Amino acid sequence: MNNTKNTEAERLSFWEKIYIPEIAKGLGLTLKEMFKPKFTRQYPEERWEPEGSYRGRPVLVHEDSGERCVACGLCSRVCPALAIEVQAGETDKDKERFPAKFEINMLRCIYCGFCEEVCPEEAIVMSKDYELVFQSQQEAIMDKERLLVPVAQLQDRLEFLRQYR
Amino acid sequence: MPQIFIDGKKIETKAGKTIIEAAYENGMQVPHFCWHPELSVAGNCRMCLVEVGSPKRSADGSVELDENNNPVISYIPKLQIACGTPVSDGMYVNVNNAKVIEAQEAVMEFLLINHPLDCPICDEAGECKLQDYAFNHSNGESRFVETKNHKDKRQKWGPNVMYDAERCISCSRCIRYAQEVAKQDVLSFVQRGDHVTIKVADGEEFDNPYSMNVIEICPVGALTSPDFRFKSRVWDMSFNDSISFADSTGSNTKLGVRNNEILRVQPRTNMYVNKYWLSDDARLNHYDFVNQNRITEPMIRIDGKLEKVEWQDAIQETAIQINKFKPSEIFFLSSAKATNEDNYAFQKFARQVVKSNNIDFFSHIDKSFEDNFLGVADRSPNSNGATEILGGSQSSNYKVNELAGAISSGKIKCLIVMEEDFKHHEHIIEHLDKLELLVVMYYNHNAVTNKAHIVLAASTYAEIEGTYTNKDKRVQHFTPAIVTKENMRFMGLKMSRLDKFGSFNDRWTQHEARNCKQSWKIIQAVANAMNASWSYKRSEDIFEEISSKLMGFKNMNYDKLDLHQGLILYRADRPDPILNNYDSHVMKPE
Ligand code: SF4
Ligand code: SF4
Ligand code: SF4
Ligand code: FES
Numbered sequence: 001m002n003n004t005k006n007t008e009a010e011r012l013s014f015w016e017k018i019y020i021p022e023i024a025k026g027l028g029l030t031l032k033e034m035f036k037p038k039f040t041r042q043y044p045e046e047r048w049e050p051e052g053s054y055r056g057r058p059v060l061v062h063e064d065s066g067e068r069c070v071a072c073g074l075c076s077r078v079c080p081a082l083a084i085e086v087q088a089g090e091t092d093k094d095k096e097r098f099p100a101k102f103e104i105n106m107l108r109c110i111y112c113g114f115c116e117e118v119c120p121e122e123a124i125v126m127s128k129d130y131e132l133v134f135q136s137q138q139e140a141i142m143d144k145e146r147l148l149v150p151v152a153q154l155q156d157r158l159e160f161l162r163q164y165r
Numbered sequence: 166m167p168q169i170f171i172d173g174k175k176i177e178t179k180a181g182k183t184i185i186e187a188a189y190e191n192g193m194q195v196p197h198f199c200w201h202p203e204l205s206v207a208g209n210c211r212m213c214l215v216e217v218g219s220p221k222r223s224a225d226g227s228v229e230l231d232e233n234n235n236p237v238i239s240y241i242p243k244l245q246i247a248c249g250t251p252v253s254d255g256m257y258v259n260v261n262n263a264k265v266i267e268a269q270e271a272v273m274e275f276l277l278i279n280h281p282l283d284c285p286i287c288d289e290a291g292e293c294k295l296q297d298y299a300f301n302h303s304n305g306e307s308r309f310v311e312t313k314n315h316k317d318k319r320q321k322w323g324p325n326v327m328y329d330a331e332r333c334i335s336c337s338r339c340i341r342y343a344q345e346v347a348k349q350d351v352l353s354f355v356q357r358g359d360h361v362t363i364k365v366a367d368g369e370e371f372d373n374p375y376s377m378n379v380i381e382i383c384p385v386g387a388l389t390s391p392d393f394r395f396k397s398r399v400w401d402m403s404f405n406d407s408i409s410f411a412d413s414t415g416s417n418t419k420l421g422v423r424n425n426e427i428l429r430v431q432p433r434t435n436m437y438v439n440k441y442w443l444s445d446d447a448r449l450n451h452y453d454f455v456n457q458n459r460i461t462e463p464m465i466r467i468d469g470k471l472e473k474v475e476w477q478d479a480i481q482e483t484a485i486q487i488n489k490f491k492p493s494e495i496f497f498l499s500s501a502k503a504t505n506e507d508n509y510a511f512q513k514f515a516r517q518v519v520k521s522n523n524i525d526f527f528s529h530i531d532k533s534f535e536d537n538f539l540g541v542a543d544r545s546p547n548s549n550g551a552t553e554i555l556g557g558s559q560s561s562n563y564k565v566n567e568l569a570g571a572i573s574s575g576k577i578k579c580l581i582v583m584e585e586d587f588k589h590h591e592h593i594i595e596h597l598d599k600l601e602l603l604v605v606m607y608y609n610h611n612a613v614t615n616k617a618h619i620v621l622a623a624s625t626y627a628e629i630e631g632t633y634t635n636k637d638k639r640v641q642h643f644t645p646a647i648v649t650k651e652n653m654r655f656m657g658l659k660m661s662r663l664d665k666f667g668s669f670n671d672r673w674t675q676h677e678a679r680n681c682k683q684s685w686k687i688i689q690a691v692a693n694a695m696n697a698s699w700s701y702k703r704s705e706d707i708f709e710e711i712s713s714k715l716m717g718f719k720n721m722n723y724d725k726l727d728l729h730q731g732l733i734l735y736r737a738d739r740p741d742p743i744l745n746n747y748d749s750h751v752m753k754p755e
Contacts, residue, residue, distance in 0.1 A: 070285060070286050071286075071395070072285030072286055072398075073398040073401065074285060076401075077398070077400060077401070082663070082666055082667075082671075085663075085671075085672065085673040088395040088396075089395065090394060090395055095286065096286055096318070096319075096395075097286045097395055103672060103673075105670070105671060105672075107670065108671075120282075120285045121285075137670040138670075141670075141672060
């Protein structure tokens with residue numbers, strides 16, 4: 001049977017045992033870092049702008065002609081957390097349907113991006129919005145008005161999606 | 166009896182049947198669009214192509230055998246349509262070999278050339294034959310790169326049918342249905358080739374009372390119903406079996422429910438009753454009363470106004486008030502709209518607890534609905550059941566047509582109404598003012614409940630389990646589709662996906678679970694408050710008692726009713742044979 005050194009006293013050398021050189025080493029590292037450039041962000045004064053690949057809160061794409069969504073309900077079906085509710089209505093436009101009601105319960109949403117992936121119209125995308133604070137449960141349920149975002153603001157994400165199509 | 170072999174499986178069938186019929190009757194599948202068992206054979210979709218052959222014979226007439234002693238089959242070089250080829254003895258059919266699969270893939274590719282990519286906005290998606298077959302019988306690719314042709318997407322064929330010409334695959338099921346079943350021959354193909362479309366004859370409308378059946382038999386989403394268009398995706402709904410409330414035909418239906426609201430009523434196949442069909446009236450006019458204007462709590466009239474109260478108070482009050490009258494002063498108005506179980510409990514309450522034999526029910530006759538298809542004049546679902554259970558022999562002291570007189574003359578002072586709205590008998594309503602006590606168990610607020618002293622919130626047919634007896638005396642079992650406070654646990658997994666998993670902070674499940682009760686439960690509570698000791702737990706308990714006490718229902722139970730799709734009164738020991746029902750829309754597991 002091998003005899004291994006197992007107690008602390010057996011493992012440490014003399015210099016380690018007296019502790020002082022170790023303290024000096026630690027202080028040395030601190031001193032070195034003090035003069036390096038800083039990475040800390042002064043949030044919220046200084047905000048972080050995520051890349052197009054970031055999955056923030058899902059939003060609906062709003063074009064000049066109105067929302068892209070045709071209320072097919074596929075996002076609602078695929079959502080593993082059952083966060084999305086869609087109620088279709090009929091329009092006179094060519095595409096026949098529009099979401100009479102579209103709500104996402106942000107307390108349920110897990111930011112998986114499945115809704116974006118399944119959407120046949122590229123109508124729902126993950127935005128860069130990560131500041132989500134609510135004062136009540138009802139406030140966390142976003143209706144169409146709060147979900148619709150002009151397409152111009154979503155260019156990064158749409159670009160990213162096309163790239164990986 | 167000819168014997169044929171489908172994919173090597175031996176099948177006994179009748180002469181004159183087609184291959185597809187023989188296959189379906191034996192629980193086998195052949196992909197198809199245009200064939201429908203109740204319609205003539207059109208043979209135009211070519212989806213059902215199969216390989217057909219027969220054993221090769223030598224010059225002396227004997228069957229040639231190969232080295233393993235199996236007969237050598239010589240196949241017809243071209244594939245044949247299973248829907249149009251009659252069986253013959255010793256026929257060999259392949260429905261699943263490489264040649265057949267290649268043909269199916271080719272047919273699918275052709276059908277999809279001009280088919281729009283509409284599935285996300287198509288009401289049929291999720292129960293579409295073309296979708297299912299594109300998944301199961303197509304190679305999933307198209308070589309067609311040109312632009313698809315476009316047709317008119319929103320045509321109104323009649324008040325209840327919308328047509329989307331782009332989605333139509335020209336199977337002609339709807340045309341044949343209109344000709345052969347609905348007998349309103351107004352639909353026809355016009356144009357040719359990829360321009361083909363269907364038109365309603367000039368100056369005509371497809372508006373017959375059975376028009377909506379084309380919506381189900383259409384294998385794709387070309388036909389939609391204006392009342393259901395875009396209301397819900399099918400996978401968000403629950404579908405529970407029910408029996409039509411419209412009339413005494415007893416048509417088998419299924420109720421599509423989401424957020425505790427009935428969104429559509431569809432036929433369910435029962436070859437002994439409605440076959441594959443359902444009248445437009447039964448689809449459209451018998452769910453609003455379930456969804457709207459409901460009495461949600463029991464109510465008692467206090468100082469001239471109906472006030473909501475707790476169930477136990479309402480029950481106590483009812484018992485106390487009934488006890489103030491002599492049995493002969495009370496009339497029990499039973500109902501042809503209530504189930505056999507409820508009628509049984511009601512008459513037992515009248516005869517054994519109150520000890521009055523004043524019990525009868527209204528019939529609801531409207532001759533304008535009578536036709537030689539499914540339509541009947543009797544507008545209540547359970548007239549035969551009510552007659553059987555209330556018992557012609559123990560006839561009531563007063564008949565229902567003497568009711569108005571008996572109330573005016575003061576002989577009847579108390580009226581207890583179960584599930585009756587006095588439709589077709591409105592002239593009696595004014596006499597109700599003379600009553601000293603009017604107790605009403607009903608679903609909706611109406612002229613009668615407005616006069617009532619005690620209103621007991623009753624559950625509708627969509628919320629209860631029970632049995633109806635139709636015009637042919639067929640007793641049929643049905644189960645609830647809608648949740649009430651009382652049946653919540655029973656409903657459990659029968660709810661739609663969304664309703665099942667919703668929690669209090671989801672707006673999509675903010676449906677109301679109404680505080681109403683099935684009539685027999687109300688009656689049992691009142692009876693027990695009047696010192697009876699009833700202990701029925703489920704509708705089935707009452708049905709067991711009915712079947713042990715009444716000759717007509719002998720040998721019946723819920724399981725048997727389900728198995729045989731209903732049993733005829735006095736004939737439970739001689740049930741109709743169990744059939745392998747064809748369903749146009751559901752892919753049965755293969
Ligand atoms: S998947 Fe897209 S088009 Fe369909 S309902 Fe969701 S957002 Fe609208
Ligand atoms: S008919 Fe079927 S395949 Fe065609 S769009 Fe509708 S669901 Fe899709
Ligand atoms: S509308 Fe439907 S049933 Fe009629 S021909 Fe077209 S696909 Fe067939
Ligand atoms: S089902 Fe046989 S050709 Fe259409």
